[in-house]
Amino acid sequence: MHTLPATRIELTAWLRLALAPGLKPAALRLLLAAFGLPEALFAQSPDALAEVAGEAAARAVLAPPGPAFDGQLEAVLAWREQPGNQIVTLDDPAYPPALLTMPDPPPLLYIKGRLDLLHTRAVALVGSRSATPQGIEDARRFARELSAAGVTVVSGLALGIDGAAHRGGLEGVGGTVAVVGTGADLVYPAAH
Numbered sequence: 001m002h003t004l005p006a007t008r009i010e011l012t013a014w015l016r017l018a019l020a021p022g023l024k025p026a027a028l029r030l031l032l033a034a035f036g037l038p039e040a041l042f043a044q045s046p047d048a049l050a051e052v053a054g055e056a057a058a059r060a061v062l063a064p065p066g067p068a069f070d071g072q073l074e075a076v077l078a079w080r081e082q083p084g085n086q087i088v089t090l091d092d093p094a095y096p097p098a099l100l101t102m103p104d105p106p107p108l109l110y111i112k113g114r115l116d117l118l119h120t121r122a123v124a125l126v127g128s129r130s131a132t133p134q135g136i137e138d139a140r141r142f143a144r145e146l147s148a149a150g151v152t153v154v155s156g157l158a159l160g161i162d163g164a165a166h167r168g169g170l171e172g173v174g175g176t177v178a179v180v181g182t183g184a185d186l187v188y189p190a191a192h
Contacts, residue, residue, distance in 0.1 A: 013038035023060035127161025147172025
């Protein structure tokens with residue numbers, strides 16, 4: 001499984017939309033369905049955008065990017081160039097089909113590692129950050145058995161149950177996927 005190679009112009013447009021304050025993913029999907037590629041949205045009139053997704057979405061799309069945007073773009077492009085890193089856009093065939101069933105899937109996914117794991121049978125194991133020793137052992141054991149059966153284990157990389165689930169998932173053939181809220185450039189906690 002490979003992502004479509006996004007040009008700098010395409011990635012700039014996607015990032016601008018992903019960072020647009022007030023642009024909800026559901027509105028973005030409506031606009032993309034109506035006008036096609038992200039770059040096409042910027043060429044539309046406010047009225048045309050508002051007719052499809054409302055005035056707030058139109059304002060968000062057409063607002064100029066903030067002063068930090070150029071630096072954010074350069075950081076994203078540099079991150080993408082590192083080995084094992086990929087950016088998957090909402091219109092990429094590599095985008096996980098299960099996420100597309102959500103009403104508000106993220107427009108960009110920052111992938112570090114094996115993209116193919118996002119297209120396998122998976123189970124989420126999550127729980128307390130301050131889990132009991134028994135809870136941690138149970139999570140690791142469940143994850144190990146699921147992974148041994150070829151199921152990908154998904155969790156949040158946090159302390160406690162999440163970390164135990166990832167450790168167990170790595171002990172089998174199914175693998176593990178971490179969904180992080182800190183960004184793909186920052187592993188928190190660092191021990192993970």
